[in-house]
Amino acid sequence: MSRNDLGEFLRARRDLVSPDVAGLVSHTVRRVKGLRREEVALLAGVSTDYYMRLEQGRERHPSEQVLDALARALRLDEAAAAHLFRLALPAPQTAASVPAPEVSPQLAQLMDHFVEVPACVVSPALDFLATNPVARQLYCGFAAIDNLQRMIFLDPAAREFYLDWDHAAQGAVGNLRALSAPFPDDPRVTEVIGQMSRHSPAFATLWARYEVRPRTSEEKRLWHPQVGELRLHYQAFTVTEAPGQQLFVYSARPGSPSDDALRLLRSLAADQAVGGPPHRPHRDGTARPRRTSPAPVEETEETEAAEENEASTQDARSWDVPNTGARKRR
Numbered sequence: 001m002s003r004n005d006l007g008e009f010l011r012a013r014r015d016l017v018s019p020d021v022a023g024l025v026s027h028t029v030r031r032v033k034g035l036r037r038e039e040v041a042l043l044a045g046v047s048t049d050y051y052m053r054l055e056q057g058r059e060r061h062p063s064e065q066v067l068d069a070l071a072r073a074l075r076l077d078e079a080a081a082a083h084l085f086r087l088a089l090p091a092p093q094t095a096a097s098v099p100a101p102e103v104s105p106q107l108a109q110l111m112d113h114f115v116e117v118p119a120c121v122v123s124p125a126l127d128f129l130a131t132n133p134v135a136r137q138l139y140c141g142f143a144a145i146d147n148l149q150r151m152i153f154l155d156p157a158a159r160e161f162y163l164d165w166d167h168a169a170q171g172a173v174g175n176l177r178a179l180s181a182p183f184p185d186d187p188r189v190t191e192v193i194g195q196m197s198r199h200s201p202a203f204a205t206l207w208a209r210y211e212v213r214p215r216t217s218e219e220k221r222l223w224h225p226q227v228g229e230l231r232l233h234y235q236a237f238t239v240t241e242a243p244g245q246q247l248f249v250y251s252a253r254p255g256s257p258s259d260d261a262l263r264l265l266r267s268l269a270a271d272q273a274v275g276g277p278p279h280r281p282h283r284d285g286t287a288r289p290r291r292t293s294p295a296p297v298e299e300t301e302e303t304e305a306a307e308e309n310e311a312s313t314q315d316a317r318s319w320d321v322p323n324t325g326a327r328k329r330r
Contacts, residue, residue, distance in 0.1 A: 004057035005184070006087045011055055012210030013074045014040050021075065035074075043073035062088050083181050083212040090184075099123055099183050099244030103130040107239065107247075116266060118232075118250040121239065122148065124180040125192045126172070129245065133269040134262070138250070140272075141225045148172055149192060153200040163221040163229070173206040174213030181212065183244055220250070226268055227261040 015034040019026045024039055035043075041051040046066060053059035062070075067088055071081040103121045111119045111132040118135035120128055126148040131139070139145045141157045152158045152165075152172050162168040180189040197204040215236060222230040232250040239245035252258035 006060065006084075007055040007057050009084065009087055009210050010040075010070070010074070012208065013076065013080070016209065016211075017075055022073070040070070040073050044069040060088075064089075079178060079214055080212045083177070086181055099186055099188075100239075100242035103239075103245070104241065107242075111247075115249070117252075117262060118265070120248050122179075122246050122248060123188070124176075124183050124186060124244040125149075125188045126176055126179065127188065127192075133272070134265050135250075137226075137265045137269040137272065138222075138224065138230075147192060149176060149196050149203065153196060153203045160223055160225075163223055168220075169202060170206055170211075171213065171215050171218070173203065173209075174211045175215040177207075177210070177212040178214035179244070179246065186244075224261070224265070227264045229258075230261050231256070231258045232262075 014037075015032070017034045019030075019035065019039065022035060022039065022043060024035075024043075030036075037052055037055065038048045041048040044051065044066065046069065050059065054062060064085075067081075067085055070076075071084055074080075076084060101123075107121065108130050111121070111130060115132055116134065118132070118138040120131040120135045123129055128145050128147065131145055136145060139151070139161075141161055142151050142155050143157070144155075145151070149172060152162070152169055158168075159165050176189075176193075180186065180193075183189060193207065197207060215234070217233070217235050220230075220232050220234050222232060224230055230252070232252055235249050235251070237247040237249070239247055252262050
């Protein structure tokens with residue numbers, strides 16, 4: 001480990017723990033956001049000098065007992081504690097430490113023909129490697145379906161698509177931390193982190209918190225430009241034959257309005273395949289009628305402003321996403 005990743009993790013995580021949460025009483029004015037180094041050392045039962053050497057990278061071989069104590073002192077959950085151990089006790093380099101670059105034809109066929117809900121496969125960098133037709137319809141409001149971090153932080157459509165954008169943004173960064181952790185030398189992960197940090201201050205702020213939170217299952221509230229509000233259950237599955245790949249699947253409670261909306265999405269995906277016109281709902285959720293032919297577009301100040309906004313969005317997305325086989329929306 002050439003970089004001091006362990007020290008960066010320890011510093012970031014002690015900033016997130018207040019003395020009150022740690023059970024400490026402070027009678028002096030504090031100049032740090034969270035715990036002081038000597039307070040972490042006290043809670044972990046090690047000397048302040050030893051802990052300082054850990055943060056500074058001068059001590060790189062703590063025992064498992066010390067790591068357990070640090071995890072308790074910093075109030076780490078299971079995922080964050082596992083990341084602490086991974087940083088301090090890295091596994092030997094193997095072929096499996098390189099993420100699989102492509103989706104197998106068998107999985108792609110399964111997604112396209114047998115999965116009737118939105119499904120996609122992502123890499124440790126959260127690049128979309130494959131999407132089925134319903135997923136492409138779900139994300140049709142975005143300029144491109146390429147990298148989840150770019151879509152959330154740099155595409156203006158995300159602020160409307162995610163009804164709780166702050167939660168989605170925090171979850172995406174925590175998930176990137178978790179998925180990329182087993183692949184510290186993956187150049188694509190490094191590239192995405194660097195480019196996102198330069199283009200998005202919001203991403204950079206969340207990344208500096210060093211929260212490791214794999215997103216395996218949760219409820220999501222989304223707004224789709226064609227079917228309105230969706231309340232979907234998100235589930236992530238590990239693709240065991242392809243190291244680093246995750247299969248994301250979205251479903252709705254049977255018989256719910258969101259279940260009906262997913263059925264409409266499937267219909268729209270089929271229409272899109274044959275060039276049919278889309279449904280577009282009002283914000284109140286009622287669908288607009290389909291048009292048999294597109295209405296003419298008049299050049300107005302509003303359309304000119306929209307074109308300028310699109311140009312600025314393209315500038316913000318100037319960094320490239322490699323051709324990983326992801327299927328863009330039509």
